[in-house]
Amino acid sequence: MNTVSGIEISVTENGIQPADSESLYSIVSDGARRDPHRALLGCPDGTVLTRAEVDTRVRALAAALAERGVRQGDRVAILGRTSVTWALLDCAVLALGAIVVPIYPTSSPAQIEHILTDSASTAFAAETDDDAVRLLAAGADAVWTFPQLGDWAAVTDAPEPPVAAMLADDLAMLVYTSGTTGLSKGCMITHRNMYTSAANTVRQTGAVFGGRTVLALPLSHVFGQTMLFACLFGGTETYLLPGIPDLVPALARLRPTFLPLIPYGLEKIRKHCRALLAAGAEQETVTRGLELLRRRAAAPPVEPLASAMGGRLRYVISGGASLDDSTAGFYAGAGVVILNCYGLTEAATAVTVSAPETNRLGTVGRPIPGTEVGIAPEDGEVLVRGPHVTPGYWGAASDQRPVDDDGWLHTGDIGELDDGYLRITGRKKEILVTSGGKNVAPTPLEDRVRLHPLVSNCIVLGDGRAYVTALVTLDAERAERWRAEHPDQDPAAAVRTAVDEANALVSRAESIRAFRIVAGDFTIANGLLTSSLKLRRAAIAEAYADDIHQLYVTRA
Template sequence: MANSGTGQTLAADCGLYSVLAEWARTDPDRPVISRKGADGWQDVSCAELAAHVDAVAGVLLDRGVRHGDRVAVLGTTRYEWAVADLAVLSIGAVTVPIYPTASEHQVRHVLGDSGATWSVAEDAAYGDRLRAAGAGEVWSFAEIDAWRDVPADIDRIREPVRADDLATIVYTSGTTGLPKGCMLTHANMYASSANTVRQTDWLFRRASPDDSAPAATLLSLPLSHVFGRTILLSCLIAGTRTGLVAGVPEMLGELPGFRPTFLALVPYALEKIRKRARSVLADDAEAAAVATGLGATGPGGGDDRRADPSHQRVRDLLGGRLGYVICGGASLDDTTWGFYAGVGIEILNCYGLTEAATAVTVNAPATNRFGTVGRPIPGTTVAIADDGEVLVSGDNVSPGYWPAARAQAGTWLHTGDLGELDDDGFLRITGRSKEILVTSGGKNVAPTPLEDRIRLHPLVSNCMLLGDGRSHVTALVTLDAAAAAGWAAERGLGPVDEHLCRDPALLAEIGTAVDAANALVSRAESVRRFRVVARDFTVDAGHLTPSMKLRRAAIAEAYAADVAALYGNEISVA
């Protein structure tokens, strides 16, 4: 069992809005959010943000929204998303985020299950999707932005908000079936965010331990996911200058100009950035960075990390000041951790889940330990059950699923993940109990490390291992359409279709990625056969959750013919 001690808690008679109100009182001119306009980045001060939130809260109250009412929000990460969320929370109403990629069926389920009476949509297209799914009154981001007049009696008509009031219902992107609404209170969200700031020391406040310049970050995580909202709230608690961008593609173009000091990303984004960095790397520089990073003996590395001039070009691509990336949401391949460490950027792996308001453990700059997801944040206790399952307890743990009765305080959250605690209290995630493949020979195989390694190949978009109840492990591999098209054109081959997927040269190329993955495991755990498919796994088709996790059963069903072929005499690599 690992317990990091007492954490920071929200006063019983306060809600999350009190964080912004306190900044507006003590440091009103401090830039806290940045939004991209026609003339570049525009900083919004604490006072300006608080005034805008108060104005929107006043309109919501005038339109009939009351304490406990549910308000759905559908849109990408934008300034208006954050304002709408804070305004809803400030009057004791409940934010119900909806993923922008959600299907009409999923939107209808979230609206109906939560009982959301009102909705906020990014634009007309999103508004139409909400109305088609049965939404009532829908307000746009443009309206949110235009509501600027603060009612004189706002404090009189706004009901008090307490820490144990429900703040949000987040529908978990389950890998099977319809998502469930996870309830999180103001206290849950604050405990997760404030103690993430506390655990990471200076990271959210200063550019570096030796530089008093303020920290800055670009937030591209979806605010519809609790990871994104927890990071945004952490930045608000710490007073971090935070630029909001719709996604990773938009973030990449803004990095050189905004110059963040840290980022929060998921492994999928880090892999995409790593592939893009290859365009500025010298020959063999990527491999050298990985070797240097994995061979470093301590956090931060040494000056030898900056020996290759092309590594500086990678850092310039990322803004020139980026020192750390908080990485969570899924497993990260070791070589990706090593690559970033090798060019002078530390990955701070973390672990959490929606039911714990995202944050359970996180590595800190001063004690970053490779191969782990860090120690529990203050106020959180982690234990390992007899069967290896990770158990969590703390102020960040959800009271239960909507609309069921709230769980009894102090009960353990069963995460479904498998892990180990070392002697210093660092957690290592070894797999997910529901995703472990058990071959017919009784061998347990954790698929994600191999999938992560195969996915690093430039031609590969995604990968899923199979083998549960089978004699051996196989893999479905999808192609990165743009990379594969370029590769094929250079060789005078045809378009990216089923014919290309059977081309011997392509199979040999993908085979090198499979060989690299197999080098990580024993022969019994290795991928014996693989099949390249032209259709990628997508959220819209139901193959991926909105947070990019594999829906394994759905993929196996959609690619049933390919799965059947894998267990014939198709392609063998071992």
């Protein structure tokens, strides 16, 4: 670790990079040539495709897309849950030199319309007929469904597709990420960006990717994409499930050796395991695990937890949100080591990843090979530099620059370096990250709720929590008048309409699940607003801690 221009820097050398003429599709084709019979992509029912079969299906699907007009540089919008078909389509679009535009299945109509319009997508795919209707309503002219795409991929006598001659720095994906204005920004991810992140995640974690995994992360999120291409690069036997709710019952059947997960998924598995333990055994497991982590020691698998997780699970790569130490301790005590990682869309997910041999509790690991991580001297902001960093934003956000003149990506997160290990200590930007890893821009929701005549102020909460909530204050004068005019009605019913209108702007994962009308107001005088009338979020959270506690206790 060293210091340059006042910036404390941690660097990991010897990163893997693609050749200038290599694309992400080359990961698939090269793997098929090297080891054609290796099991690669599996379905929930346990059927699995080999590397050669995956390549054959990708090429057949690419040929079908080309026949229907998809060309190099076209944007292809994809709306659906994770599946083998999604993964094949991903690779087929990239093989043609077209650009993948993933859309969350839970996106609102307004969000879908913005993404289609901003990306100028000309081809569209959806998991179901209902999803196709949503795309059509947002402006798509024709939509292919996953069953159709699966049929095209299975054609055995398909013509050779016009696989594009691409450069590593050509655009591969437009991943839309939440912004403080409420309109998502299209982050440009090149073939080099994603290849670098995926390949060096595999290098950093050693033999972890040599086993079997179950991928239930959404491929509409950059973390899911990076893990997919890391598994393709590492030759991992990878079973794809629609989502985390499908994961818990599948563990005993699919028997993974490692899992890529977000904290929400880890919490789901922990709750499932809790029912198998005797009273007090969970806390004993946590205590034992934390002690093992402090000593950097590993425990053998512990029953009945090991069987509940499939019997072979040894590692979890966890990212997307902060992880409570007790959860890390629980898994360590059960014989499963959690490897924390850190990243963001603008760096194709991977910035730091913990390695099995050097895992350190409370950190998110060291930079992946080929990456520099710095700490800005002025405010402690985490800075990132490397070949996985985005060239910028697309469309309406193209005038915004995430990278400074020295090539540093400004993450908006606050952190510190300790012997090269990164520890995240706070967030500079006002974006909430739920325990499920969903980024939520609170300002648009707050602005919409405040439009209601009865509402004086609103703060949206949910950072590190399972869902989003809000505290609402009432305009005292208007509330008194309203109560006189509506003696038999609760003001909460009127505020509910404001919350419903705000929720219509966002997806379910970003929506306000519960709210609470609280006494008093947020003012400059009581220190809950700045002089420019911005919310002092930490001060409000402290002043209304009991109300916030009730919001989450009552729905636990």
